[in-house]
Amino acid sequence: MTGWRSRALALIWPTLGIAALLMVWALVHHAYGALVMPSLADTAAALQRIAASGALINALSSTLLHAVGGVLLGISAGFALGLAGGLIVPLGAALAPIASIILAIPPIVWVVLSFLWFGVGGLGALITVAITTLPVIFAATLQGVRARDPLLAEMATVFRLPWRSRMTRIMLPSLATVLAPALTTAIAISWKVALTAEVLGDGSGIGGRFAEARAHLDLAEAMAWIALVACLVLVVDKISLGSLRHWLQRAQPASSSALIEQPARCAAPPAATERRC
Amino acid sequence: MLTLSNIAFTLGGRLLLDRFDLTVSPGEITVLLGRSGIGKTTVLRLAAELLRPTGGTIVNSFRRTSYVFQEPRLLPWSSALDNVALALDPLERSRRKRRAEAELWLTRLGFEPSDFGKYPAQLSGGMQSRVAIARALIVKPELVLMDEPFAALDFPLRRQLQALTRDLCRAQNTAALFVTHDLAETAAIADRVAVMGGSPAQVLSTFAQAPTPSLPELWVAVAELAQRDELRGVFDPPARHAISR
Numbered sequence: 456m457t458g459w460r461s462r463a464l465a466l467i468w469p470t471l472g473i474a475a476l477l478m479v480w481a482l483v484h485h486a487y488g489a490l491v492m493p494s495l496a497d498t499a500a501a502l503q504r505i506a507a508s509g510a511l512i513n514a515l516s517s518t519l520l521h522a523v524g525g526v527l528l529g530i531s532a533g534f535a536l537g538l539a540g541g542l543i544v545p546l547g548a549a550l551a552p553i554a555s556i557i558l559a560i561p562p563i564v565w566v567v568l569s570f571l572w573f574g575v576g577g578l579g580a581l582i583t584v585a586i587t588t589l590p591v592i593f594a595a596t597l598q599g600v601r602a603r604d605p606l607l608a609e610m611a612t613v614f615r616l617p618w619r620s621r622m623t624r625i626m627l628p629s630l631a632t633v634l635a636p637a638l639t640t641a642i643a644i645s646w647k648v649a650l651t652a653e654v655l656g657d658g659s660g661i662g663g664r665f666a667e668a669r670a671h672l673d674l675a676e677a678m679a680w681i682a683l684v685a686c687l688v689l690v691v692d693k694i695s696l697g698s699l700r701h702w703l704q705r706a707q708p709a710s711s712s713a714l715i716e717q718p719a720r721c722a723a724p725p726a727a728t729e730r731r732c
Numbered sequence: 733m734l735t736l737s738n739i740a741f742t743l744g745g746r747l748l749l750d751r752f753d754l755t756v757s758p759g760e761i762t763v764l765l766g767r768s769g770i771g772k773t774t775v776l777r778l779a780a781e782l783l784r785p786t787g788g789t790i791v792n793s794f795r796r797t798s799y800v801f802q803e804p805r806l807l808p809w810s811s812a813l814d815n816v817a818l819a820l821d822p823l824e825r826s827r828r829k830r831r832a833e834a835e836l837w838l839t840r841l842g843f844e845p846s847d848f849g850k851y852p853a854q855l856s857g858g859m860q861s862r863v864a865i866a867r868a869l870i871v872k873p874e875l876v877l878m879d880e881p882f883a884a885l886d887f888p889l890r891r892q893l894q895a896l897t898r899d900l901c902r903a904q905n906t907a908a909l910f911v912t913h914d915l916a917e918t919a920a921i922a923d924r925v926a927v928m929g930g931s932p933a934q935v936l937s938t939f940a941q942a943p944t945p946s947l948p949e950l951w952v953a954v955a956e957l958a959q960r961d962e963l964r965g966v967f968d969p970p971a972r973h974a975i976s977r
Contacts, residue, residue, distance in 0.1 A: 628809040
């Protein structure tokens, strides 16, 4: 019962935030008319039309492939390179400026280059997402590996922990704090880049359908696609990072004010004579 | 048996240890006593193969060696139970068995089941030290290296943990090399005392020490220890002329 209540309470503020956003939307529509902002009802109707037409599944699967596929590729490569760079110092030093250069180049440049290299089809969008998210994860992983606690590494050596335990019990959890915000950024970037590539590309995916709606000056449909993307971003973020954030919240050292009051029996061990083995 | 013979160790061009000899016998708690900064932790790190000596030989014939560090070195993202069970990772494949054994050890060290799931940040300093001791002893080591593990704790808690550690080592016939600069700790826990001094440091003398279960006996033992010839000059303040100079 308490769990349900706390979960319901946790949903109240995000729901209020979204409600406020919808209210602003309605106010803008009321103030400036349907040419600037379509009404919520028109947008909902457009959304219903999209869902009924069957275009939704095609567009959704295309965009998911570009964004999620690309970001997975970027995360895997960025993490592997960051880990290797953190453990092998010269490699890290060599890769760091390359990552900075890639990070500094605007995604639109990669979109154009990908179209030239791989064509305007789906592969270009996927590769663009991978290239733009890779350095974000690489930099975070590199920083995390370099900043890892040497005392824990020494403890692992003394207890002769196997490689797998060192990785899963020490390295990955210690990286989680720096990786969580980087993953959030990478996932957010992936949607932006995938949609940009689709808008400029062959018309596939949600971006392509959005561009088509814009070309027909169908603002309600364009906003319906945008609303769909927003929902998708929230769902994917919750699914992919929700449990990581929950774990981080539980496992982070509590602040002194949050420290649990120790009962008297816990503050001291039992008398040695009572605990002979 | 752990034998350090004629050890020399240089760090940053400075000779820290020279002609350093020390033996730790099975089942015996050997206290390495010396002032702060003399290189006691270095000796433990050499014994744990975390450092390589510049000269001399180290022979460790104990089947399994464990370590209790000066600070608990617990994984902040793992519960007390998982921190203890971690040490069994290389020895026991079954996670269920590892956790069951960890529960046993935490109970042995005075934890309630409600404490098992707590994270290090939710534990007091004494509890963290006990988790570290449980982690070191769960592997049933023949030798445990202890680096002033109770230095940050208050006297009553320190005394209880000293007694507990001593009893647990006795019960498992575990030898210990215990590093401290504290005479009361030495009197409370030692079977044998190795006095470290000089520059570069070496073992100046070793002598047997009787255990002291009660507090009045402890103070008598400390007073006797302080009077020993072997400690003369080791903890004395520097001469006045040395300060003025």
